[in-house]
Amino acid sequence: MKALHLVVIVLITCIQTMAEKPNIILFVSDDHGLDALGCYGNPVIKTPNMDQLAADGVRFTRAYCTSASCAASRSVILTGKFGHATGSYGHVHDYHHFSTFDTVKSLPVMLSEAGYHTAQIGKYHVAPESVYKFDVRYKCDPRSTIEMAETVTPTIRQDKPFFLYFCPDDPHRGDPFTPDPWNAPNSFGNKSEPYPGETIVKYDPKDVIVPEFLPDTQECREELAQYYQSISRIDQGLGKLLKILDDSGKTDNTVIIYISDNGIAFPGAKTTVYEPGIKLPCIVKDPRTDFQGLKNRSMISWVDLTPTILDFAGVTVEKSRFHGRSFLPILGKKNSKSWNTVYAAHNFHELTMYYPMRVIREDNMKLIWNIAYGLKYPFASDLWAASTWQSVYRNKGEYFGHRKVQDYLFRPEFELYDLKSDPEESRNLADDPAYANQLETMKKKIQAFQIETNDPWQIIWGNKSNMQGTGVNL
Template sequence: MKTILKYNFSFLLLLITLVSCSTEEKKSQTKADTRVNNAPNIILFVSDDHGTDAIGAYGNKVIKTPNLDQLAAEGVRFENAYCTSASCAASRSVILTGLYGHATGSYGHVHDYHHFSSYDNIKSLPVLLENSGYETARIGKYHVAPESVYHFQKVLEADPRNTVEMAEQCKDVLNSDKPFFLYFCTDDPHRGAPFESDPWNLPNSFGNKKEGYNGVETVTYDPKDVVVPSFLPDSQESREEIAQYYQSISRIDQGFGKLMKMLKDTGKDKNTIVIYISDNGMAFPGAKTTVYEPGIKLPCIIKDPLANIKGGSVNNALISWTDLTPTILDMADISYDSNDFHGKSFKKIMGEENPKGWDEVYASHTFHEITMYYPMRVVRDKNYKLIRNIAWRQEYPFASDLWAASTWQEVYRSEKEYFGKRKVKDYLFRPEFELFDLSKDPDESNNLANDANYTDVLEALKTKMKAFQKETKDPWLITWDHDNSLQGTGVNL
């Protein structure tokens, strides 16, 4: 009898436990379902080689970007947003992981024989969002690998030079019953193939076509009207290429406008966070593939209708593309371990013009093409910026499209002394350290590294750079006094 009672009591305890667990699971699931149902949609719109030099909202009075300007009028414009590497694939890996490329194996280009690829244990933004109930979709330029790391549930197809067509292909995603993450990546305004013109002084097309694109109004610019950035030579060749660059950007703007109209038509615009950025600066020598300001200081415009931030706000915080993944997760109210990312969320300071504690940023470039080994590390602390050219003894290597650019060839073929405000020899042959005071020298033309008056500044920034490399497990830490503290045994255990 006692045995029977004992078994019955044990069974009752088990039944109570199972019911209790089931109830808790249902509560947890209900809570998760509620969070997912209330989660904001997210659109991350990434252009290819677009600098702050060519957006109306950033001060260019010539270029026509009414839709991007409207986004800035309704959202927040960041004045000091930085990619970490001015190279397409390397930069995109950072955008989608919150980690510097030197820590993930994403050292340079993915395609063709370059074949750089992220480690297979990396957890990317789309995967983290999918695991939290989001529908994830991408369209346009991908340029990261492997697919298992950067997995999206839906891959949409369209001409990546026709952003209007791209927007139209996103209709089903915008009407999704689940919260969605749309990764919208154009090929514009990247230089167009073929890179070499015949004759050499013809401007690159930047993807523009005489016949235009279906659904897109062709917006052209007169070379005499364009704004030539100070780091470029003010030549006919430069002006003609900038005019083509502007035309490509106006095509982006129309597609962006189309996407925003479609979003509004769904009624989801009040619950959708929209982020506009670029992967790196304009595809001209002195910008793309460099860590000078035109290469890494980029547009970042964010509209978060749930954040109650005044439209037209300006934020002067120094932010990095390593901050994007944790910020987006934070916006989506998805919990994460902050130690999993090199960046940090800037969600809470978006509405502040001059937030405290956001006055430092780092950059890390190693490759563009595999033949372009030229590792550079950067620290910017307030107005001081230090660049370390690790391979400074070799000539600065050119990206194939930038070498062929008529803007460069005009200077090269004429054997001119200057390219913009820099001497050609100084652009090609750089010292190990370049130190600039950006408040007095925004063009980065006066290197203070050998000035005795700035010895303390130089040493302080070197210390910060070493600490950054150690903290982010940068293999190139070894180039400081053969420091091999990050190197393993060479044996897989």
């Protein structure tokens, strides 16, 4: 009888412990840059639900993905490791076929083992499924964000603590990527008729804000207007998700993180390691705290997301397993001096887009190492076909935004920028004698980062043979 009583106590304790664990929603939009949220300073875009999330939580102003390419970035988000260490070098779908090593243990697997119900909806774009295994994978139109929110209602209403990986396709460019005629704007997933439950929000091209890195042309403005419309659809889906959460009585115990996988899908951002490609929105709401409306300037990276989410969930894992670290301890701080450095690493986008780059940003100084600097910079197929690029290319324009077309296509081995005085990354200081010591110091830090993260591209420094491998299967 005593033994039975003890078992009951243990079961009750376990149930209580699980009930105290927070639910976690990781909302990952597709190609949403820092340029198009009201809470990040855009007065034109209508994002009331994102803005409210920021008002209720913490808005990071220096958050970075590690690779401005969808699949590569998502692998980092879900593993806490850089893609070059997991085999996630670029896109996974179709003929690209870059898959994560099967020895890697991902975030949903670790959370499932810790008692969480794990669910995924929308863009998956990682492989293999055995590594990125969720308890439930919902099927739904990934452009219909309101419908996505309604589809995941069973996960929100069930009793176990849940981790929901919510990934709309918006505002990724829509198919077909090649417009007809050539100067027609891409749809960014927008349709003439609303998606279920959607209120279409249209924007006048003359009202959009053209970032400095883009050309202020009619074609660009028309595409930005479509991009804005797609983001407003995401925002409505977020609002629906929050309402379902509230109606289910789960709001007060659900952590919500809103991010994007990489920057806006325009040349000069997506697939590059310039700031518009990798500096992204990150809003974190933890209703169990009083961190409301805070702006956090600490530098965080998507490689930090897995350890942070595990920390939220109370799951203890050896820190050495990850290349990132949990930013939960500094969530409520305005700035943490020990969080002043991030690294980025891009290898491929599509299989035919080989252009490896390594980056360190330390405070306001940023070094880009263009490993394949002898090659012409490659275009993603959708960005090449975009009317924004074609309007410059067909007219043989000298400039694309603030950067010369020639400088965009042919890059030096090293690019060094002082982002405090040059936020647009226009003045390369790598050949300036006054910055010679700074350059060498940051180059050594990139080398150390590569060694620490087992980066195969470290071989380029002096053709080191220790990364060659034996070529023998044992």
